[in-house]
Amino acid sequence: MAARRNYPYAVLDVFTEQPLQGNGLAVVRDADGLDDERMAAFARETRLSETTFVQTAEAEGADYRNRIFTIAEELPFAGHPSLGTAVAVALARGEREATYTQQTGAGLQPVDVRIEDDQAWASMLQEPPEFGSEVDARHVLASVGLVPGDAHRELPPQVVSTGLPTLIVPLLNVTCVSTAQPDFDLIDTLAAEYDASNLYLVCLQGEGKARARMFTRSVEGGEDPATGSAAGPLAAYLAEREQGTRVEISQGVEMGRPSRLLAQMENGRPRVGGGVVPVIDGEVLL
Numbered sequence: 257m258a259a260r261r262n263y264p265y266a267v268l269d270v271f272t273e274q275p276l277q278g279n280g281l282a283v284v285r286d287a288d289g290l291d292d293e294r295m296a297a298f299a300r301e302t303r304l305s306e307t308t309f310v311q312t313a314e315a316e317g318a319d320y321r322n323r324i325f326t327i328a329e330e331l332p333f334a335g336h337p338s339l340g341t342a343v344a345v346a347l348a349r350g351e352r353e354a355t356y357t358q359q360t361g362a363g364l365q366p367v368d369v370r371i372e373d374d375q376a377w378a379s380m381l382q383e384p385p386e387f388g389s390e391v392d393a394r395h396v397l398a399s400v401g402l403v404p405g406d407a408h409r410e411l412p413p414q415v416v417s418t419g420l421p422t423l424i425v426p427l428l429n430v431t432c433v434s435t436a437q438p439d440f441d442l443i444d445t446l447a448a449e450y451d452a453s454n455l456y457l458v459c460l461q462g463e464g465k466a467r468a469r470m471f472t473r474s475v476e477g478g479e480d481p482a483t484g485s486a487a488g489p490l491a492a493y494l495a496e497r498e499q500g501t502r503v504e505i506s507q508g509v510e511m512g513r514p515s516r517l518l519a520q521m522e523n524g525r526p527r528v529g530g531g532v533v534p535v536i537d538g539e540v541l542l
Contacts, residue, residue, distance in 0.1 A: 263287060265540035266344045267304075270336035271482035271507075271515040271530035273375060278515045278533070279482035279508070281340035282307040284540060285348060287323070292330070294542060299325035305475045306337040310345060318359035320345060328474040331453075332361025333419030335484015335517075335528055339378035342367040343532040346376075362419035368529075379529025380484070381522060385492035388415030389450050396425050399442035400457065400471065406432040408460075411497060415452050416489035418526055423452040424486070424493050426460065430467050433459045434510055438471040440478060447472075456486040464500050466490070468507045481508030482515035488526035491519035 264285040272278025282302045287295070287309035299307035309323040322341050324331045331337075338358060346354050346369045353370050367380045391414065393407035407413075408426035415423050423446065427433055436457055443455050455471045468490070470483040487505050495501045502520035519528045 260541055261289065262539040262541055263290070264348065265536070265538055266347070266534065267536035268340040268343060269533045269535055270340040271484070271517050272533060273531040275533045275535050277508075277513055278531070279336045279480065279513065280304045280535075281337055283310065283341050283344040284308070284542070285310040285344065287311050290542060295323060296325055296330065298540075298542060300327045303327060303476045305480050306331070306334055308337045308341045310341060313359045315359045315364060317357055318364055319356040321359040324360065326474045327476050331420060333383075333485060335380070335487060336482055338365060338367055338380050339484065339530065340532055342369050342378050343371065343376045343534070346371060347534060347537070360419070365419075374534065376532040376534070377529065378532050379527050382418035382488040382526050382528060384418070384525050385489060386417045387496065388417065388421060390414045391423065391446070391450055393425075396423065396446060396455070399439050399446055399455070401437035401439065402427070402432055411499075414493060415450050416493050418485070418488040418492065420454065420485040421452045422454045422456050422486040422489045423447070423450060424490055425455065425457050427457055428459070430459045430461070433457050433467050433469055436469060438478060440471075440473050443471055444473060454480075454483060454486050456483065456490065458490060460499070464502050464504060466503050466505045467509070468505050469510060470507070479511060481511050481513035482517055482530070483507065484517060484528045484530075487517040487519040487528045491521055491526040491528070495521045
């Protein structure tokens with residue numbers, strides 16, 4: 257076993273302006289010395305939706321490499337880990353306003369950071385959207401304990417990716433979103449058939465607002481309180497169907513982790529942003 261040492265470590269809550277809300281993220285910096293096995297093991301130890309490891313960039317033009325792990329797997333890309341990691345890097349460097357280019361498995365993404373007192377804001381320009389299959393609403397709704405009448409009348413479920421394929425499922429009303437009960441065996445079958453990583457239930461509430469929930473077995477408990485990698489695809493999906501180019505998403509309510517995500521189209525790519533609150537700053541022995 258390799259010798260252990262201390263690594264800079266932080267925990268931040270992302271897509272919120274309040275501590276202990278939003279989506280928690282663990283960030284380990286200066287992580288070149290960690291192998292894949294130890295990174296995966298530490299991500300399981302934190303039991304957060306994601307844990308990131310900041311390493312030296314390998315791609316030209318990138319400021320750092322962002323390795324993103326859930327309790328189950330490494331992801332090529334994710335939303336709240338990108339924003340929270342950029343804020344952790346800015347705090348470590350003493351920079352109050354910056355733009356970084358991160359390297360992930362999905363490519364290079366610019367992330368803007370602004371820090372004021374103990375509050376931070378970050379936004380990321382995601383990859384251009386790729387539109388995949390439309391899916392029969394009956395099959396999708398059965399996987400979350402809903403019936404065909406709970407589907408949106410005009411907007412079909414569809415897989416959209418801006419780095420991580422998301423099955424977007426528009427629903428009739430907020431009650432449908434809040435009462436959904438996931439059957440993960442059925443969700444896994446859908447995900448495998450349509451090559452989707454996340455199942456994203458959405459209710460449009462008018463005036464560019466939406467309520468959402470995300471289900472996947474790859475995060476602790478099977479539900480994610482805030483999913484930036486799904487917010488970008490949702491913005492692209494709505495713009496493609498002439499439903500507006502900006503959306504404010506409320507997520508995590510049912511989990512007691514209310515989150516607020518802002519997504520809008522910018523030159524054909526979605527920009528996703530939100531508040532970031534630092535919670536823990538220290539070291540971890542790995």
